[in-house]
Every structure is written in C-alpha cells, then in structure tokens.
Amino acid sequence: MTRQIAVVAFAQSDHRRTTDELSEVEMLMPVLHEVLARTGLRTADIDFTCSGSSDYLAGRAFSFTMTLDGVGAWPPVSESHVEMDGAFALYEAWSRLLTGEADTALVYAYGKSSPGPLRDVLTRQLDPYYLAPLWPDSVALAALQAQALLDAGDTDEHALAAIGARSRADATANPHAQLAGPVPRGDHLVRPLRTGDCPPIGDGAAAVILAAGDRARELCARPAWIRGLDHRIEPHSLGARDLTDSPSARLAAERAGAFERPVDTAELHAPFSSQEVVLRKALRLGDEVCVNPSGGALAANPVMAAGLIRIGEAAARVHRGASDRALAHATSGPCLQQNLVAVLEGDPR
Amino acid sequence: MSKEPVAVVGIGQSKHAAARRDVSLAGLVREAAQRALDDAELGWADIEAVVIGKAPDFFEGVMMPELYLADALGAAGKPVLRVHTAGSVGGSTALVAANLVAARLHGTVLTVAFEKQSESNAMWGLSLPIPFQQPLLAGAGGFFAPHVRAYMRRSGAPDTVGALVAHKDRRNALKNPYAHLHEHDITLEKVMAAPMLWDPVRYSETCPSSDGACAMVLTGRAGAARAPRPPAWLLGGAMRSEPTLFAGKDFVSPRAGRDCAADVYRQAGITDPRRDIDAVEMYVPFSWYEPMWLENLGFAEEGEGWKLTEAGVTALDGDLPVNMSGGVLSTNPIGASGMLRFAEAALQVRGQAGEHQVPGARKALGHAYGGGSQFFAMWLVGAEPPER
Numbered sequence: 001m002t003r004q005i006a007v008v009a010f011a012q013s014d015h016r017r018t019t020d021e022l023s024e025v026e027m028l029m030p031v032l033h034e035v036l037a038r039t040g041l042r043t044a045d046i047d048f049t050c051s052g053s054s055d056y057l058a059g060r061a062f063s064f065t066m067t068l069d070g071v072g073a074w075p076p077v078s079e080s081h082v083e084m085d086g087a088f089a090l091y092e093a094w095s096r097l098l099t100g101e102a103d104t105a106l107v108y109a110y111g112k113s114s115p116g117p118l119r120d121v122l123t124r125q126l127d128p129y130y131l132a133p134l135w136p137d138s139v140a141l142a143a144l145q146a147q148a149l150l151d152a153g154d155t156d157e158h159a160l161a162a163i164g165a166r167s168r169a170d171a172t173a174n175p176h177a178q179l180a181g182p183v184p185r186g187d188h189l190v191r192p193l194r195t196g197d198c199p200p201i202g203d204g205a206a207a208v209i210l211a212a213g214d215r216a217r218e219l220c221a222r223p224a225w226i227r228g229l230d231h232r233i234e235p236h237s238l239g240a241r242d243l244t245d246s247p248s249a250r251l252a253a254e255r256a257g258a259f260e261r262p263v264d265t266a267e268l269h270a271p272f273s274s275q276e277v278v279l280r281k282a283l284r285l286g287d288e289v290c291v292n293p294s295g296g297a298l299a300a301n302p303v304m305a306a307g308l309i310r311i312g313e314a315a316a317r318v319h320r321g322a323s324d325r326a327l328a329h330a331t332s333g334p335c336l337q338q339n340l341v342a343v344l345e346g347d348p349r
Numbered sequence: 350m351s352k353e354p355v356a357v358v359g360i361g362q363s364k365h366a367a368a369r370r371d372v373s374l375a376g377l378v379r380e381a382a383q384r385a386l387d388d389a390e391l392g393w394a395d396i397e398a399v400v401i402g403k404a405p406d407f408f409e410g411v412m413m414p415e416l417y418l419a420d421a422l423g424a425a426g427k428p429v430l431r432v433h434t435a436g437s438v439g440g441s442t443a444l445v446a447a448n449l450v451a452a453r454l455h456g457t458v459l460t461v462a463f464e465k466q467s468e469s470n471a472m473w474g475l476s477l478p479i480p481f482q483q484p485l486l487a488g489a490g491g492f493f494a495p496h497v498r499a500y501m502r503r504s505g506a507p508d509t510v511g512a513l514v515a516h517k518d519r520r521n522a523l524k525n526p527y528a529h530l531h532e533h534d535i536t537l538e539k540v541m542a543a544p545m546l547w548d549p550v551r552y553s554e555t556c557p558s559s560d561g562a563c564a565m566v567l568t569g570r571a572g573a574a575r576a577p578r579p580p581a582w583l584l585g586g587a588m589r590s591e592p593t594l595f596a597g598k599d600f601v602s603p604r605a606g607r608d609c610a611a612d613v614y615r616q617a618g619i620t621d622p623r624r625d626i627d628a629v630e631m632y633v634p635f636s637w638y639e640p641m642w643l644e645n646l647g648f649a650e651e652g653e654g655w656k657l658t659e660a661g662v663t664a665l666d667g668d669l670p671v672n673m674s675g676g677v678l679s680t681n682p683i684g685a686s687g688m689l690r691f692a693e694a695a696l697q698v699r700g701q702a703g704e705h706q707v708p709g710a711r712k713a714l715g716h717a718y719g720g721g722s723q724f725f726a727m728w729l730v731g732a733e734p735p736e737r
Binding site: 049054055056061062064065068069072073074075076077078079080081082083084088091092095096098099100101121122124125126127128129132230231232233234235236237240247248251332333334337338 | 351352373374404405406407409410411412413414416417418419420424425426427428429430431432433434435441444445448449451452453454474475587588589590591592593595603604605608609612720721723724
C-alpha cells in the first residue's frame with residue numbers, strides 16, 4: 001500500500017516587479033513563517049527540507065546557502081536543493097516521504113528576476129554551443145511556438161487575448177498577484193505575442209508543507225492528497241519537437257493518473273497565453289474545468305517559484321473546499337520542454 | 350511500508366583532466382554514463398529516470414544545463430531531476446536517485462554528476478562579489494585555511510601531517526587510471542617544498558581543478574539479481590545541512606557532519622566505525638581535512654585523527670584505508686567529486702577497484718561535504734544486501 005502524502009499548507013509572497021529593498025532571505029522569511037504558522041510546526045519539527053532556486057537569477061554561486069539561513073537550520077536539518085522550480089523540489093520531498101523516512105517536509109522556492117534582464121538571462125539555459133551564442137530570448141522562442149499554433153489553426157490572436165483577459169480578471173481575487181484587472185492587449189512584443197500574452201516579470205517566493213497519512217490530518221482540516229505526481233522532459237532542440245503539442249505533459253499526466261477521473265480545477269504553469277492552448281490540449285482539459293482561478297503565471301510569474309505556486313494554489317482550493325480534485329502543472333525550459341503534473345484530491349465531503 | 354533495497358550495479362567515470370577539450374559538456378557526461386551502462390550491461394532504454402548534479406552553473410556558464418543535456422542522457426520522455434547542494438552535490442545526487450528506487454517510483458535510475466571547470470575559473474567563480482563577502486577570501490582555500498589552522502592549534506598536530514596526506518593520496522592516484530594528477534616522481538620532500546598558498550595549506554596539498562564526470566546505475570532487488578557483476582548494496586544514506594556562519598559554529602568538526610554520520614551508522618547497524626568499516630573515501634580538498642574528518646566521522650577521538658594518518662593507518666595497505674582512488678586531492682571536478690567518493694566506496698565492496706582495491710573490503714563509506722563546511726552527504730555500501 002502506497003503511503004498517502006498531502007499538501008497541508010501553502011504560503012506565498014506578494015509578487016512584485018522589483019524588491020530592491022529586500023534580499024532573497026528577507027523576501028522568503030515571512031513566507032516560511034506564514035506556512036509554518038498555518039500548521040503550528042516549528043523548523044525543528046520538519047523531517048525533511050527541500051528548496052528550488054537558481055544561481056543565475058541571484059547572480060552568485062551557492063545562493064541557496066543564504067536562504068538556508070532563513071530556515072534556521074540549527075540543529076542541523078536533513079535538507080536538499082534542486083536547481084529547478086520548487087515544484088521539482090516538492091517532487092523530491094514527496095519521494096522522500098514515500099519511503100517512510102520522513103513524515104513532514106518543508107518545500108520552498110524563490111526567485112528575483114528584477115536585478116537582471118530576464119529575457120537575456122534565460123537565453124543562458126539554451127544549448128551553449130549552437131543556440132546560446134545567438135541569444136534567442138524566451139519571448140521570441142514562445143512567439144515561435146505561438147506562431148506554430150496559429151499556423152496549425154489551433155488558436156487565433158483573439159482567443160489568445162481572451163486567455164490573458166480572463167487570467168487578469170480572475171487575479172483580482174488573488175491578493176498576491178502582480179498583474180490584475182483590465183490589462184490592455186498591448187503592442188506586439190514579438191509577433192504574434194502582444195504584451196498582454198506575456199507574463200509580468202517579477203520577484204516572489206512560495207512555500208508548502210507536506211505531511212503523510214494521519215500526520216496530514218492532524219495538521220490540516222482538509223488535506224490536499226497527492227494522488228499522483230510525475231514529470232517528464234523532451235529533447236532540448238526546438239527543431240526536434242512539435243511545439244503545438246506537449247507529449248511530456250500528457251505522459252506526466254497519464255502517469256499521475258490525471259485521466260482516470262475528471263478534475264474540476266487546473267492550475268497550469270503557462271507563462272504565455274499560447275502555452276495554455278498547448279497544455280489544455282495535452283492535458284485534455286475541457287471548458288468545464290476551472291483553469292487558473294488564481295490568474296496563473298500571466299498574473300504573477302516569479303521564476304523558480306511559479307510552478308510550486310500552481311501546486312500551492314490548487315492545494316489551497318482543496319483545503320477550503322473549492323475543489324475536490326485538481327490538477328497542478330509546472331514547467332521548465334524553453335517552450336514547455338519539461339513538465340510536471342500533480343493530481344490533488346480532498347476527502348469526500 | 351518497507352523500502353526497496355537499493356543496489357549499485359553500474360559505475361562509470363570519465364578520464365579526468367585539467368581540460369577535456371576533446372569533448373563538449375554532453376560528450377563528457379555521456380562518456381561516464383555510457384561506461385556505467387556498459388558496466389551494468391544495460392542500454393539507454395533500460396533507464397527509467399535520470400538524476401543529475403553539478404555545482405554552480407557559473408562554472409560552465411550554462412543555466413540549468415540539464416535541459417540541454419537531456420538529449421545526451423537519453424532522457425526524452427523520462428523524468429530528470431537536477432540537484433545542487435554545493436560541494437556535497439555529487440553525493441546528494443546519488444542519494445536522491447537512490448531514493449527514487451527506495452520509494453519504488455522507478456526500477457532503474459541513472460545518476461550522473463559532472464563539472465567542466467576548464468570552461469571558467471572556479472577560484473573566482475567561488476569568490477563572491479562584495480557586498481556578499483569580504484574581499485580577502487580568494488577561493489575555497491582562503492575560506493578553509495583558518496579552519497585548518499584552528500584544527501592544528503586544537504589538536505597539537507605536527508605541521509607535517511598535511512604533507513603526509515597529500516603524498517599518500519597522490520601516490521594512490523598513480524594506481525587509478527582515471528585520476529587527473531599522475532605525479533610519477535612525487536616525493537614527500539617535494540610535497541613539503543611546494544610554495545605556501547593559503548597558510549598552512551601548500552600548493553601540493555590543494556585539490557586540482559578538473560574536467561570530469563561520474564555516473565552510476567541504481568536499481569532494486571530484481572535489477573540486482575540480473576546484474577552481471579556483484580552489486581554494492583546501500584546500507585545507509587543521509588544528508589545534513591547547517592547554516593554557513595553563526596555564533597558557536599564549529600568549523601573544525603561541524604555538527605551536521607557528525608549528525609549525518611550518526612544517521613548513516615544507525616541505518617547500517619554500525620556501532621564501531623573504525624572496526625566495522627573496511628575503507629573510507631572522504632572529501633578531502635585540502636590535505637588536513639583527512640584527520641579532521643576522521644574525527645568528525647567517528648573514526649578517531651577528538652584531537653586524535655592526525656595520529657592515524659601519521660601511523661600509516663589510512664594508507665592503502667593500512668588498517669583503515671582512506672581515499673584509495675587518490676581522492677579529491679588528485680581529481681576534482683567539483684560537481685562530480687562527491688559522486689566519485691560514493692562510486693569509489695561502491696567499487697571497493699564490489700571488488701572492482703583494480704589496483705587500488707582494498708583486499709576483502711565488505712563495507713565502505715563514501716563522504717562528501719560542501720559550502721562553508723555545512724552540507725554533508727554520506728552513504729555506506731556493503732557487499733551484502735541489507736538485512737531488513
């Protein structure tokens with residue numbers, strides 16, 4: 001019998017265009033305090049800690065050592081770090097809880113995009129021999145994907161605009177969102193993508209607590225049980241991929257059991273409106289599914305934390321009874337290269 | 350639920366060198382991974398997931414290089430995790446991979462760690478800009494030298510112990526065809542005559558900067574039964590972290606290291622590490638860390654570690670061989686260095702360590718550390734599967 005693990009608490013910062021006055025530690029600390037306070041746990045009660053962040057955003061090596069200070073790792077803690085979105089840190093923590101070696105885990109992620117030119121920084125993710133020397137930026141690559149969708153007849157510019165408008169309208173109910181309310185479609189940033197199709201650039205942090213079995217029930221009135229969790233990667237070269245589809249997201253969803261029963265909610269990590277089109281198709285999400293009620297990444301996209309926030313937002317809806325079965329998705333790499341899918345459920349009411 | 354026992358059935362490493370200009374990053378990781386698969390007599394299709402680790406992305410100038418390396422590692426359609434826990438990362442990466450098998454998420458996992466330090470200057474890559482750090486701490490040696498001095502003062506160890514370690518490890522490396530440094534004409538006198546770099550650490554007592562990769566194939570009971578060569582069984586594994594700096598921090602013998610070792614010994618049923626463990630491969634980037642870690646890991650009482658080194662106990666033919674491969678002092682692709690330690694421990698209990706084999710090694714410890722002596726990863730592997 002597989003151990004049942006749940007998300008029992010979630011907290012996030014207010015996401016902002018710049019946080020010049022805050023270090024990464026100062027940005028993260030209130031979030032850690034809040035997520036611990038939700039469960040009444042202290043750092044010393046946590047069996048395993050795992051975080052996700054990027055040295056390239058922080059502009060220094062071993063940047064995660066600073067935030068470990070924020071955790072208060074004394075006495076020493078059992079701890080690990082992935083140079084990935086926090087959703088993948090959650091995966092590592094979940095696998096650890098599955099073995100029975102830990103009953104509780106703290107997962108956190110943070111990213112400050114404001115200190116550098118993010119579009120340039122993200123080009124450093126690309127093949128260093130053939131692609132990176134050309135500095136193709138993240139918006140341009142997403143625009144290639146959007147154009148492929150238009151060419152395939154999978155969407156049109158009005159449908160893309162509607163995704164942006166819906167996301168920012170929904171974000172008015174999300175006090176942490178960076179971009180909410182009526183946002184103009186704007187000019188083309190890189191054709192066919194307009195500013196309204198693109199995520200805001202900003203800084204933010206998020207944290208989640210996982211707990212196993214009865215411990216989860218003690219810590220949360222309605223735990224968000226992780227019924228399935230899987231992630232898959234695709235080849236790096238865009239030329240080797242069909243950009244209008246996401247076979248890795250579909251496979252991850254299949255392995256996570258997402259297709260066994262319909263979900264009522266989906267939090268998708270789709271930084272560009274066009275990527276929601278790809279993911280809806282790959283994940284077989286119909287119009288009856290409530291997609292990105294938080295506003296999604298189009299309302300706040302703190303790099304390295306935005307995927308974990310999707311899991312946190314989906315879990316929070318289960319916690320408060322707004323969802324019984326939710327899908328959460330996180331992505332990494334150019335044009336949705338790597339995708340993670342979690343299926344979360346609440347106990348029957 | 351019970352955990353799946355984890356076995357190491359394939360081990361591979363690249364030839365390590367100051368600059369591997371003959372291969373790209375992808376070629377380097379592929380070299381190690383292919384050797385691990387060959388050792389396990391498995392193909393790329395047999396691998397269900399890939400866990401990759403390396404130290405700061407600045408060393409190669411590639412942000413999250415696992416995205417680009419997915420193709421080279423045959424990972425399309427599979428899960429890829431990228432671990433980064435500073436210098437301990439090679440060890441942590443192996444432990445994360447082992448956990449995927451232990452949790453029965455995957456049957457067979459490939460784990461890889463690498464660094465291609467010739468792409469940049471690691472010393473300056475590790476020297477943080479002001480205001481994050483004071484301007485006098487050039488490189489890792491500048492950070493660790495005062496802690497070595499503190500150990501010497503505390504233990505009363507004679508000045509010569511560091512040179513003994515360096516001489517031993519560099520000579521062990523002569524038996525390891527993959528090692529970076531092969532100093533055929535090394536003598537103790539030459540080690541002691543080398544220029545002082547970060548007092549009390551001489552140039553000859555410092556790790557090199559290497560290009561290299563290490564890979565292992567990890568699997569469960571069923572995979573081990575099919576393995577062509579004897580597996581190494583994971584008997585205990587743990588990670589511990591503590592803050593970089595705080596009042597009362599003991600840099601000489603950090604508590605996180607002691608706690609990590611205690612956790613591993615508890616899992617593996619080790620009550621007397623000196624007696625129960627046959628060989629140790631520990632992370633010694635500066636010679637003096639051998640006696641320091643001997644104490645931190647419980648092989649010697651506090652202040653007594655240097656006596657083991659001085660008495661030859663840690664030599665390849667000693668009672669407790671340490672760093673049979675030549676260690677970090679002979680090969681240091683930083684991100685891979687921890688995994689090389691774990692892999693050497695596994696090679697020893699498999700009886701596959703070639704000329705640097707410790708005869709009859711049944712239990713071996715692999716150890717890695719990183720950051721400001723704050724991140725620890727260890728595993729204890731044995732020739733026999735765990736009892737439970």
